[in-house]
Amino acid sequence: MKAVVIRAHGGPEVLRLEEMADPVPGPGEVLVRVRACALNHLDLWTRGGLPGRTVAFPHVLGNDVAGEVAALESPIEGLFVGQRVMLQPGTSCGRCRECLAGEDSSCRQYRILGYQIHGGYAELVRCPASNVIPLPDGIGFEEAAAFPLVFLTAWRMLVTRARVRLGEDVLVWAAGSGVGMAAVQVAKLFGARVIATAGTDAKLERARQLGADEVVNHRTADVVAEVRRLTGRKGVDVVVEHVGEATWERSILALAHRGRLVTCGATTGPNGKTELRYVFSKQLTLMGSYMGSKSELLEAAPHFFARRLRTVVHATLPLAEARRAHETMEASAHFGKIVLRA
Numbered sequence: 001m002k003a004v005v006i007r008a009h010g011g012p013e014v015l016r017l018e019e020m021a022d023p024v025p026g027p028g029e030v031l032v033r034v035r036a037c038a039l040n041h042l043d044l045w046t047r048g049g050l051p052g053r054t055v056a057f058p059h060v061l062g063n064d065v066a067g068e069v070a071a072l073e074s075p076i077e078g079l080f081v082g083q084r085v086m087l088q089p090g091t092s093c094g095r096c097r098e099c100l101a102g103e104d105s106s107c108r109q110y111r112i113l114g115y116q117i118h119g120g121y122a123e124l125v126r127c128p129a130s131n132v133i134p135l136p137d138g139i140g141f142e143e144a145a146a147f148p149l150v151f152l153t154a155w156r157m158l159v160t161r162a163r164v165r166l167g168e169d170v171l172v173w174a175a176g177s178g179v180g181m182a183a184v185q186v187a188k189l190f191g192a193r194v195i196a197t198a199g200t201d202a203k204l205e206r207a208r209q210l211g212a213d214e215v216v217n218h219r220t221a222d223v224v225a226e227v228r229r230l231t232g233r234k235g236v237d238v239v240v241e242h243v244g245e246a247t248w249e250r251s252i253l254a255l256a257h258r259g260r261l262v263t264c265g266a267t268t269g270p271n272g273k274t275e276l277r278y279v280f281s282k283q284l285t286l287m288g289s290y291m292g293s294k295s296e297l298l299e300a301a302p303h304f305f306a307r308r309l310r311t312v313v314h315a316t317l318p319l320a321e322a323r324r325a326h327e328t329m330e331a332s333a334h335f336g337k338i339v340l341r342a
């Protein structure tokens with residue numbers, strides 16, 4: 001098969017289209033012909049190298065896959081060759097206490113496609129059958145590939161962790177990012193009022209189209225002051241954090257009394273400043289969230305299939321142009337997902 005392979009950490013230039021042996025599905029596994037694979041920030045981190053994380057080279061990136069079942073190691077009820085599917089990005093042992101409690105992403109053997117194991121920048125990928133989600137007719141491969149990782153992340157953050165409720169005010173940073181656009185929609189689905197930020201007026205307009213009630217330009221406006229103005233000085237009940245160092249302090253200042261901050265990432269750096277006096281006097285809750293469980297994605301998926309949640313695809317490029325896709329993502333000029341077509 002053809003695959004975009006990295007043999008060393010580095011810039012986009014380390015992405016090389018190569019011929020590679022076809023993966024062979026093991027017991028309980030499925031071989032999937034990749035039709036579309038969406039990019040995530042995790043691809044950039046994995047390509048560039050993360051401290052303390054080792055990648056076995058050659059490595060194939062790509063967390064978010066949609067395609068067709070190409071082969072099954074043995075017959076599995078409900079799955080057949082040619083079936084249109086999308087894949088859960090996380091694999092886990094399925095037997096430990098965490099897995100059985102539905103806390104897959106806390107399993108000691110939790111592995112993400114394209115991060116710790118080979119992913120979808122290829123014509124074929126293998127994964128456990130439990131990661132396969134059949135696609136209804138009418139859902140395209142490209143829009144499906146753009147769904148799993150960011151909606152799983154946003155669903156766990158808002159629904160499972162922050163327990164967002166009808167009528168609450170939710171601040172979503174960087175609504176043009178994958179997690180941001182998912183979070184805007186999930187918060188709206190649960191009846192929240194969403195204040196979304198973005199760095200350009202064009203992105204703010206797109207955020208409104210996704211359902212954001214209020215939008216704030218985080219490059220030109222004082223986000224905390226705007227939040228206070230828009231909430232009658234109360235602050236927001238929930239902040240969706242994924243930016244990190246650049247926004248963390250403002251996220252805490254934007255919270256209402258007993259507000260909840262939920263974070264899934266630190267794109268701009270891991271050392272946010274926390275004024276502890278605010279944490280106790282306003283009785284804040286700060287919580288982390290990492291990926292999500294298979295059941296959470298199965299909870300979210302029907303809303304996508306019914307078009308209550310929408311993916312936004314910024315651009316689709318052929319697999320051979322993975323390098324250009326990474327450069328586009330690094331330039332941060334996109335709104336929505338960048339998808340590779342295999």
Ligand SMILES: [Zn+2]
Pocket residue numbers: 092093094095096097098099100107108109
């Ligand atoms: Zn487990």
